[in-house]
Each structure stands twice: as C-alpha cells, then as structure tokens.
Amino acid sequence: MLDEIDRALVHALHIDGRASFTQLATVLAVSPQTVSRHYERLREQAALRVVGLPDPQLTGHEQWLLRLAAAPETALDLAHALVRRADTSWVYLTGGGTEIVAVLETPLGMAHGHSLLLHELPPSVGLTAVSAHHLLHTYRGWRTPWQMSANALTARQQRMLGGTRLVSRGETPPSDHCSQVQLSPADHALMDALRRDGRAAIAELAAGTGWSPATVSRRLDHLRACGAIFFDIEIDPALLGGNVKALLWMAVAPAHLDEVATALARHDELAFVAHTTGPTNLVAHALCRDTAALYRYLTHGLGAVKAIHTMETAPVLRTLKAVGTIPTPGSPSDRGRTT
Incomplete structure (x- = not known):
C-alpha cells in the first residue's frame, strides 16, 4: 500500500507532472532525495508513469x-x-x-x-x-483525476504547485481561453515524446523534435499555458483502493443529464464520467475496494439517483492500455529530469 508521502507525491504529479524533485520536495516538506526515492519506488512497484496528452478539442x-x-x-x-x-x-x-x-x-x-x-x-x-x-x-477524467488519487494535499500545497479548485473538485476546466492550435510536424513529435514520457528532459525532447532546447522549452510552456497539452498519471488503482473495476453504461433523460453527470463526478467511486451518443448516454468507470463495495455503490449510491432509467454493468477484467503510449523495449526510462 501507499504511505502518506506516496499519496502526496501522486497528487502533486497530477497537478504538475513536470515539477522538479526540488519543487516537489518543497511542497511535501521533505528532501529532494526522499522525493526521488519514493518516485522510483512508485515507478517500480505501482506502475507510476507521467504522460503528456494533447487536448483533443484544442488540437483538432x-x-x-x-x-x-x-x-x-x-x-x-x-x-x-x-x-x-x-x-x-x-x-x-x-x-x-x-x-x-x-x-x-x-x-x-x-x-x-x-x-x-x-x-x-x-x-x-x-x-x-x-x-x-x-x-x-x-x-470526470482526463484533466480531472480520480478523487482517490488526488486527495492528499492541502489547498495551500496545491496552490504552491499552481493547482486550482478544479483539480480538487473535479470540475471541467474551460477550454475557450485558447483557440484551436495549429500543430507542426515538430509539435506532433514533441507530443509523441511526452505521451511516452511526460517527464523527459528538455534535451531529450529537443533531440526528438529537431528544435533547440530553448525552442522546446518555449513551445512547451506555450502549449501548456493555452491548455493544448496537459499531464496525467498512470498508476495501479488497486494501491489506492480500486481493486474491483467496472464500466457503467447508463441512460438518463436529457433534461436531467447534466445534473446527474455533475453529481456523479463527485462520487469517490468514479474515475471517469462522460456524456456520449447512443442508447446509453452516460458512461462511467467505477473503482471499488471489493465486490461488496461495488454492490453497495450500485444499489445505494447509484440506486438512489432516480433519473437513471437503465444501467448496464460490465466488469473490467484487464486493462491492456491506459492513456500513454506503450513503452517499447530499450526506450529511455523516466529519471525525473525536467530541466
């Protein structure tokens, strides 16, 4: 299981996946060596990985x-x-x-x-x-992480990393602060590299794009500032209490959809909530401690939401791929370098 520092580190990386060990140490009130040690252990034992992802709406x-x-x-x-x-x-x-x-x-x-x-x-x-x-x-999802993986830092610690109330409350951040970004081939190469390793050093990113390190740094800062790219965390959810996984396909009357989805996004059991097309217009990903907890959530948590007319439950047997690119053998490992 994860200890207090592990959970705080995971939460911090949700807020700023490229924060240096020194920055993270200041926020967590420990030494950079302690952060490095916990980070490496989480990589090895909890499948922790930071990945950079393009915002689909802003990148076309x-x-x-x-x-x-x-x-x-x-x-x-x-x-x-x-x-x-x-x-x-x-x-x-x-x-x-x-x-x-x-x-x-x-x-x-x-x-x-x-x-x-x-x-x-x-x-x-x-x-x-x-x-x-x-x-x-x-x-809930993408920019707004599962609450059980982002509930360890105080409001002050989140502000130290540049976090806002959106991170802790699961609201969807506005995307109208930046118009659609036109991506060059070098931009695509940059995003591909960050999808493989969100904490890759600037020098490594420069080698993959053909840009100078200074150009990569400026371009990455711009893409982050306008929301065209953000950083997410991959980690074994079982270590955070998500041993049993299920996809939930729900049908909700359109007049109640936004209200229901907003309410469900605050549930600790749900890591993903989205409105979709199709006969079931609301999909969610539930993570529960065990089958008994899933039963209680389905019957009491969701059962109390009268606006949900039908629901299909599909247990997740295996997760074969998450948000990042599957690493290839011999690819550079993430050493926590973000300079």
Missing part, C-alpha cells in the same frame, strides 16, 4: 468510445491489435472476456473515423459486433 481531434465483441478465442488478439495503434487509449477487456472497450481519437469532422479503424483491423480477429459512442463531454 475528437474521441470515440468503441465497444467491440469477438469470439472467445480471438478477443485477446483483437484487444492487442487495438493496443498497438497510436490513436487508441484505455483498451479494456470486459464482461466475460469477449468484449473490448477502447477510446479512439480521430481528426475533427471525420464523422465515421471509427469505421476506418475497423477496416484496418486484421480479419483474423473475428469481430462479431461493434458499437461506437462519440464522447461529447467529460465530467
């Missing part, structure tokens, strides 16, 4: 939530085919092991972008069913 993209079904003997092959794609994230094996759920990112305006993915999948995967849900609005 949209997201689809795909539910794909395959025969039992080919479902895992289908899942791994999705994992290998650069435009996918959150690849889950759910239900009885024959359904795969994944998030696909496509260029804005490509209304049938998800269909292109299906044509590119190898025929051997034995695809038997498909449904695609356009992600219209996210209430």
Whole structure:
C-alpha cells in the first residue's frame, strides 16, 4: 500500500507532472532525495508513469468510445491489435472476456473515423459486433483525476504547485481561453515524446523534435499555458483502493443529464464520467475496494439517483492500455529530469 508521502507525491504529479524533485520536495516538506526515492519506488512497484496528452478539442481531434465483441478465442488478439495503434487509449477487456472497450481519437469532422479503424483491423480477429459512442463531454477524467488519487494535499500545497479548485473538485476546466492550435510536424513529435514520457528532459525532447532546447522549452510552456497539452498519471488503482473495476453504461433523460453527470463526478467511486451518443448516454468507470463495495455503490449510491432509467454493468477484467503510449523495449526510462 501507499504511505502518506506516496499519496502526496501522486497528487502533486497530477497537478504538475513536470515539477522538479526540488519543487516537489518543497511542497511535501521533505528532501529532494526522499522525493526521488519514493518516485522510483512508485515507478517500480505501482506502475507510476507521467504522460503528456494533447487536448483533443484544442488540437483538432475528437474521441470515440468503441465497444467491440469477438469470439472467445480471438478477443485477446483483437484487444492487442487495438493496443498497438497510436490513436487508441484505455483498451479494456470486459464482461466475460469477449468484449473490448477502447477510446479512439480521430481528426475533427471525420464523422465515421471509427469505421476506418475497423477496416484496418486484421480479419483474423473475428469481430462479431461493434458499437461506437462519440464522447461529447467529460465530467470526470482526463484533466480531472480520480478523487482517490488526488486527495492528499492541502489547498495551500496545491496552490504552491499552481493547482486550482478544479483539480480538487473535479470540475471541467474551460477550454475557450485558447483557440484551436495549429500543430507542426515538430509539435506532433514533441507530443509523441511526452505521451511516452511526460517527464523527459528538455534535451531529450529537443533531440526528438529537431528544435533547440530553448525552442522546446518555449513551445512547451506555450502549449501548456493555452491548455493544448496537459499531464496525467498512470498508476495501479488497486494501491489506492480500486481493486474491483467496472464500466457503467447508463441512460438518463436529457433534461436531467447534466445534473446527474455533475453529481456523479463527485462520487469517490468514479474515475471517469462522460456524456456520449447512443442508447446509453452516460458512461462511467467505477473503482471499488471489493465486490461488496461495488454492490453497495450500485444499489445505494447509484440506486438512489432516480433519473437513471437503465444501467448496464460490465466488469473490467484487464486493462491492456491506459492513456500513454506503450513503452517499447530499450526506450529511455523516466529519471525525473525536467530541466
């Protein structure tokens, strides 16, 4: 399990994934050596990783939530085919092991972008069913982390890292403070590198983009300031009390959707809440300590929300890919350098 410093460090990295060990040490009131030691241990034992992610809305993209079904003997092959794609994230094996759920990112305006993915999948995967849900609005997730992974710092400590009330309360930050960003090939290379390693040193990022370190530093500062890129954390949720995982597909009357989704985004059990297209217009990702806790949440937590007309529960058996790029063997490791 995580100790007090571990939890504080995880929360701090949610706020500023590129904060130096010295900055983090000041906020946590420990030495930089202590921060470094805890960080390395979390990387090795808790699968901690910082990843830089582009904001889809500001970088000309949209997201689809795909539910794909395959025969039992080919479902895992289908899942791994999705994992290998650069435009996918959150690849889950759910239900009885024959359904795969994944998030696909496509260029804005490509209304049938998800269909292109299906044509590119190898025929051997034995695809038997498909449904695609356009992600219209996210209430919890992406920029607003699961509350159980971001509840260790005081308000003062969060301010020291530049955090705001959005970080601790799970509200969706406005994106209208910056118009859509036109990305150059070097920008794409920069974002690809940060998706692999959000704490990569400026010198490493410069080598991958062809820019000078000073140019990389200025461009990264600009992209962060206007919201075109942000940083997220990958970590084993079981260490934070999320041993049992389930996807929840809910149908809510449109008149009550925003009210219900906003309320659910404050629930400790939910790491992701979003409005989607389709017969179930609200999807959530539940993380609970055990099956008994999941039962209590479904019957008492969600059962008390009268505006939820129907709900489907799909247990997550395996998480094959999260938000970052799957590291390749021999890729540079994250040593906590952000200079």
